Amino acid sequence: MTLAYDDVVTRYEPVIGLETHVELGTVSKMFCGCSTEFGAEPNTHTCPVCLGLPGALPVVNEVAIESTIRIGLALNCSIAPWSRFARKNYFYPDMPKNYQISQYDEPICVDGYLDVDVEGTTYRVGIERVHMEEDTGKNTHVGGATGRIHGAEYSLVDFNRAGIPLIEIVTKPVPGTGALAPDVAKAYVTELRNILRTLGVSDVRMEQGSLRCDVNTSLNAPGATEWGTRTETKNVNSLRSVERAVRSEMIRQAAVLDAGERVFQETRHFNESTGDTRPGRSKEEATDYRYFPEPDLVPVAPDAAWIERLRTGLPELPAARRVRLRDSLGVSAEDMQQMTNAGVVDLVAATVEAGAAVGEARNWWLGYLVQEANSREIEAAELPIAPEQVARLVVLVADGTLSVALARQVVDGVLQTGADVDAVIAERGLQRVSDTAALEKAADEAIAANPDVADKVRGGKVPAVGALVGAVMKATRGQADAAAVRAILLDRLGVSE
Numbered sequence: 247m248t249l250a251y252d253d254v255v256t257r258y259e260p261v262i263g264l265e266t267h268v269e270l271g272t273v274s275k276m277f278c279g280c281s282t283e284f285g286a287e288p289n290t291h292t293c294p295v296c297l298g299l300p301g302a303l304p305v306v307n308e309v310a311i312e313s314t315i316r317i318g319l320a321l322n323c324s325i326a327p328w329s330r331f332a333r334k335n336y337f338y339p340d341m342p343k344n345y346q347i348s349q350y351d352e353p354i355c356v357d358g359y360l361d362v363d364v365e366g367t368t369y370r371v372g373i374e375r376v377h378m379e380e381d382t383g384k385n386t387h388v389g390g391a392t393g394r395i396h397g398a399e400y401s402l403v404d405f406n407r408a409g410i411p412l413i414e415i416v417t418k419p420v421p422g423t424g425a426l427a428p429d430v431a432k433a434y435v436t437e438l439r440n441i442l443r444t445l446g447v448s449d450v451r452m453e454q455g456s457l458r459c460d461v462n463t464s465l466n467a468p469g470a471t472e473w474g475t476r477t478e479t480k481n482v483n484s485l486r487s488v489e490r491a492v493r494s495e496m497i498r499q500a501a502v503l504d505a506g507e508r509v510f511q512e513t514r515h516f517n518e519s520t521g522d523t524r525p526g527r528s529k530e531e532a533t534d535y536r537y538f539p540e541p542d543l544v545p546v547a548p549d550a551a552w553i554e555r556l557r558t559g560l561p562e563l564p565a566a567r568r569v570r571l572r573d574s575l576g577v578s579a580e581d582m583q584q585m586t587n588a589g590v591v592d593l594v595a596a597t598v599e600a601g602a603a604v605g606e607a608r609n610w611w612l613g614y615l616v617q618e619a620n621s622r623e624i625e626a627a628e629l630p631i632a633p634e635q636v637a638r639l640v641v642l643v644a645d646g647t648l649s650v651a652l653a654r655q656v657v658d659g660v661l662q663t664g665a666d667v668d669a670v671i672a673e674r675g676l677q678r679v680s681d682t683a684a685l686e687k688a689a690d691e692a693i694a695a696n697p698d699v700a701d702k703v704r705g706g707k708v709p710a711v712g713a714l715v716g717a718v719m720k721a722t723r724g725q726a727d728a729a730a731v732r733a734i735l736l737d738r739l740g741v742s743e
């Protein structure tokens with residue numbers, strides 16, 4: 247039996263934690279000069295270092311260290327004056343060295359935080375550490391129904407990704423979020439992604455795997471003195487899935503606890519189509535990996551002056567930018583929150599910059615355009631329409647050239663063809679018909695074609711005129727102003743209101 251979420255949160259207190267892996271957008275890999283470009287022919291971006299050939303020696307990518315320090319600073323972390331790489335030993339076919347170079351007990355950034363706002367409350371998410379490591383290659387299992395190794399006929403391995411700089415950002419456990427735990431988790435990943443994008447350190451594309459999230463969830467039973475056992479849901483690859491994964495895991499664990507059983511510490515896999523999680527392997531302990539300091543690399547010891555230079559060179563971060571834009575746009579905190587959640591703050595700001603009124607810019611982005619983005623399952627920023635185009639639409643609606651309905655048709659045209667607003671209007675003939683003679687002619691035709699309706703209206707049933715308005719709108723392909731058409735029809739029928 248599936249428990250209701252509301253029931254779960256009245257009886258259990260969730261604790262969440264997030265581990266986020268970010269592929270850095272450096273030109274070359276973490277420990278060699280191979281390209282990091284996505285989508286190349288398999289095994290063309292490899293060399294003796296990232297293939298783990300005998301005798302090859304790694305060298306740390308300076309830009310990767312710089313990016314990591316900037317991430318740490320943006321997350322309010324302390325930057326360690328001295329940190330080291332370690333070998334994390336395990337076998338997996340996509341990892342040619344049989345160990346991953348990572349950081350273990352000496353990470354480069356520690357003890358920061360990120361504040362996120364959810365429904366008017368600010369939650370401070372503690373950052374335990376930000377550390378550097380390298381990505382693995384990629385296995386493709388061929389011939390099975392699921393694309394997983396079970397049932398596959400054979401597997402292929404591509405080492406292009408092996409050695410791409412990977413940053414892991416680990417939060418402290420976050421208690422006290424109650425029923426909003428799934429929303430706080432999603433808000434955290436959203437804000438983190440905004441920060442990483444602002445820093446320009448990664449393209450943060452969840453669908454391509456350059457931002458991947460593992461979500462830890464546990465439930466505290468009422469009156470418990472210790473936190474419950476957590477599970478780790480792996481590789482949750484969309485913002486919506488972060489929220490769904492926490493929610494479904496809370497419901498699942500509550501059912502386990504209700505039955506008097508215990509939650510096992512394990513990794514679980516989120517299933518995008520069903521929205522629930524399935525057990526993976528039991529969770530390894532750190533000692534299983536036999537970590538030891540990487541003997542082929544010198545310690546990382548960034549000097550204080552460099553760190554200060556990076557600190558003063560940080561761009562304006564999203565939270566500060568939102569405060570500034572809220573003031574300059576003159577919108578309410580609630581509006582700002584809504585625009586932030588929808589990912590349209592910068593789009594609205596750019597639309598206003600391009601000459602649109604704030605309210606109209608907000609309405610277009612939060613309304614029709616976000617709906618379009620949702621139906622295409624992309625971010626609003628990825629829609630093929632620029633803020634300047636939206637601003638042009640706002641102007642054309644304001645001066646009466648377009649009705650809102652026509653403007654939507656223009657948007658559809660821009661999204662379909664990539665042409666600009668004026669070109670779409672010209673090509674599709676979408677200007678509003680404001681030529682009174684033309685409207686009167688269309689009105690007379692509608693009356694002639696619907697004598698019964700016309701008689702009803704003449705006889706005092708004024709609302710019946712709606713059918714005639716509809717006929718005129720249809721005849722003018724929606725390009726007339728409905729109120730003007732109505733007035734003309736009533737006038738022609740000799741009825742006054």
Ligand SMILES: [Zn+2]
Nearest residue numbers: 278280293296
């Ligand atoms: Zn290489």
